[in-house]
Amino acid sequence: MSSQQARFDPKEASKFFFRHGHSGWLGLTYRDHGENWVELELPWREDLLGEPDRPVLASGPIVSLMDMASGMSIWQTTGSFTPIATLDLRVDYQRPARERGAVYGRVECYRTTRSAAFVRGIAHDGDPDDPVAHVAGVFMTIASDPRQKMETAKSEGGTDE
Amino acid sequence: MSDPARDLVLPAYARALGIEVHALEDDLPVLTVDFGPNVEGRPGHFHGGATAGLLENAGYAALRAVLVREGRNPQLKPINITVQYLSAGKQKQTFALARITRLGRRNANLSVEAWQDDRNRPIATAIMNILMG
Numbered sequence: 486m487s488s489q490q491a492r493f494d495p496k497e498a499s500k501f502f503f504r505h506g507h508s509g510w511l512g513l514t515y516r517d518h519g520e521n522w523v524e525l526e527l528p529w530r531e532d533l534l535g536e537p538d539r540p541v542l543a544s545g546p547i548v549s550l551m552d553m554a555s556g557m558s559i560w561q562t563t564g565s566f567t568p569i570a571t572l573d574l575r576v577d578y579q580r581p582a583r584e585r586g587a588v589y590g591r592v593e594c595y596r597t598t599r600s601a602a603f604v605r606g607i608a609h610d611g612d613p614d615d616p617v618a619h620v621a622g623v624f625m626t627i628a629s630d631p632r633q634k635m636e637t638a639k640s641e642g643g644t645d646e
Numbered sequence: 647m648s649d650p651a652r653d654l655v656l657p658a659y660a661r662a663l664g665i666e667v668h669a670l671e672d673d674l675p676v677l678t679v680d681f682g683p684n685v686e687g688r689p690g691h692f693h694g695g696a697t698a699g700l701l702e703n704a705g706y707a708a709l710r711a712v713l714v715r716e717g718r719n720p721q722l723k724p725i726n727i728t729v730q731y732l733s734a735g736k737q738k739q740t741f742a743l744a745r746i747t748r749l750g751r752r753n754a755n756l757s758v759e760a761w762q763d764d765r766n767r768p769i770a771t772a773i774m775n776i777l778m779g
Contacts, residue, residue, distance in 0.1 A: 505683065505686070506683060506686040506687060506689075506693060507683075507684060507685050507686055507687055507693035507695060507696045508687075508693065508695075509683075510683065510684045511695075531658070532658045532659070532661075532662040533658065533659045533662065534657060534658040534659060535657050535658075535659055536657060536721070536722075539721075543657060543658075543659035543660075543699075543702075544702060544724045544727070545659055545660075545663075545695070545698060545699030545702050545703065546659065546695070546699070548694075548695050548698040548699065548702070548727065548729070549693065549694075549695020549696065549698070549699065550695070551695075552693070552694045552695045552698070553695065568688075570731065570734070571694040571729075571731045572730070572731055573728065573729070573730055573731070574694065574698070574728070574729050574731075575726065575727070575728040575729075576726060576727050576728075577725070577726040578723075578724045578725060578726060581723070
């Protein structure tokens with residue numbers, strides 16, 4: 486094993502992030518990324534409806550989508566896959582997502598400090614200029630021994646681990 | 647025999663995630679979800695999105711329960727949710743209960759807590775505004 490850690494690559498990372506667990510269950514897929522942002526897709530699914538009488542995606546999966554895109558935008562920005570914990574995530578819903586349509590989550594990491602990372606982004610259903618929701622979040626970066634980087638991953642909450 | 651806790655219909659998303667009504671407390675539903683692959687983020691821990699989903703569903707279920715008692719049946723639309731993550735969700739059954747801080751004519755404000763073993767140490771909390779149309 487090389488001690489040299491490769492730069493975090495959102496497209497490569499998504500191959501194993503989305504294979505199992507909650508994001509795998511949701512069926513998240515990688516869409517695109519830039520220097521400090523990542524865009525993911527949450528595909529339409531009949532059993533993710535939020536209301537019995539309207540074919541509109543529940544807001545819960547959108548929070549999951551944005552949480553995941555937030556974490557990946559931080560790793561993309563810092564270049565390394567180090568442990569982070571969501572401290573605070575806020576979602577403001579502008580309108581319901583289009584019926585039977587996928588939702589895309591694009592999040593940018595606009596600032597990192599020694600211990601925190603700040604993100605903002607939008608969820609949209611095809612037109613980024615007409616968002617479904619805006620999000621803002623703060624994550625803690627957890628200091629770790631760089632030799633143990635491979636064992637680390639994204640977690641929610643708590644810096645006490 | 648009618649069991650109010652079981653009569654409460656959770657949305658498809660909640661059921662798909664494995665969320666169930668655990669009990670009623672002061673007529674408000676306590677929701678629960680077991681740990682499993684559906685809710686797993688980092689190995690062995692809840693995904694932040696799954697925790698948010700539990701909080702949010704507890705909010706909607708509580709509001710729906712109160713509205714039904716008042717004879718109201720509006721469509722509920724999310725305005726916003728702010729989730730605070732307080733500690734990592736471990737491989738344990740997790741619960742959530744909402745408090746309706748204010749119930750207006752068009753808007754409801756809720757605060758929700760999620761916990762595992764110790765109710766006095768919530769793992770996450772949420773504030774939600776819900777539009778009733």
